Amino acid sequence: MLYLISILVVFFYHESGDENNPIKQLIKIVDDPSQPLDTRIEAAYLIGKLGVSAKEAIPHLITVLRRLQGRELEPLQIAIIDSLAQMGYTARIALPALTMASGRSIDIDLAIKRATKAILSTTDEHDVTSLVKQLGSSDPSQRLRAVDALRRLGDEAKEASSALMELLDDADYTVRNAAIEALLTISRDRKIPDAIIRAIAKDLNESDPLRRLLALYRLGKIGSPSAIVADEVDKLRNDTDTNVRRVAQEILNKILNTEKK
DSSP: OHHHHHHHHHHHHHHHTOSSOHHHHHHHHHHOTTSOHHHHHHHHHHHHHTGGGGGGGHHHHHHHHHHSOTTTTHHHHHHHHHHHHHTGGGGGGGHHHHHHHTTSOHHHHHHHHHHHHHHHHSOOTTOHHHHHHHTTOSSHHHHHHHHHHHHHHGGGGGGGHHHHHHGGGOSSHHHHHHHHHHHHHHTTTSOOOHHHHHHHHHGGGOSSHHHHHHHHHHHHHHOGGGGGGHHHHHHGGGOSSHHHHHHHHHHHHHHHHHHHO
């Protein structure tokens, strides 16, 4: 669920051009002691789910972690450490802080061990060859980090397109959708391959309405080429979810009207 929310947050942020950076808002929540603990924890995990795209949060997460002492707000400390682990290579600057936090509790030490292993096992996000190799990892979190790094490289990662295409059938939903996002970014100035559009359309049958909505928004962003899956979109006009029905109609009108023009 957090991954889907994070994707939608970033999607709407880029689409609207909103000056209220959602990552900065999440940082404020994590750092705000007046917020409920569960809210701060969820914000920390959400930052982690955003991966390298939220790297600006790393210094702030380190500051909060250093401020906490012993087992103080232990669940929040663990959430912050796990979030840093999701940042991969870019979170190496956090290793000294993780070392200083060791010995606070068994659970915190286990989180630090996981994070240190995750951070040290990832590669430089600009090394496309190494990132492509990482796509073949048996660990979904490693594949996800590599995909996210390639997405950030954009056109520079076009040689990784074939490897990313193979992940369109990945067993892990999060990895599969991250691969779709990466391919859409890399193909931004070129024709979107039909295989990517059909891969997105598969998620129109997902049981989670958020997943169906995400697929619809992606098809709408692509525009007229999405007309090849218009029949699948049309079926969602009778969806059980009100928002899905509404968006399906909007996207269907958009892709068909764009095609006619």
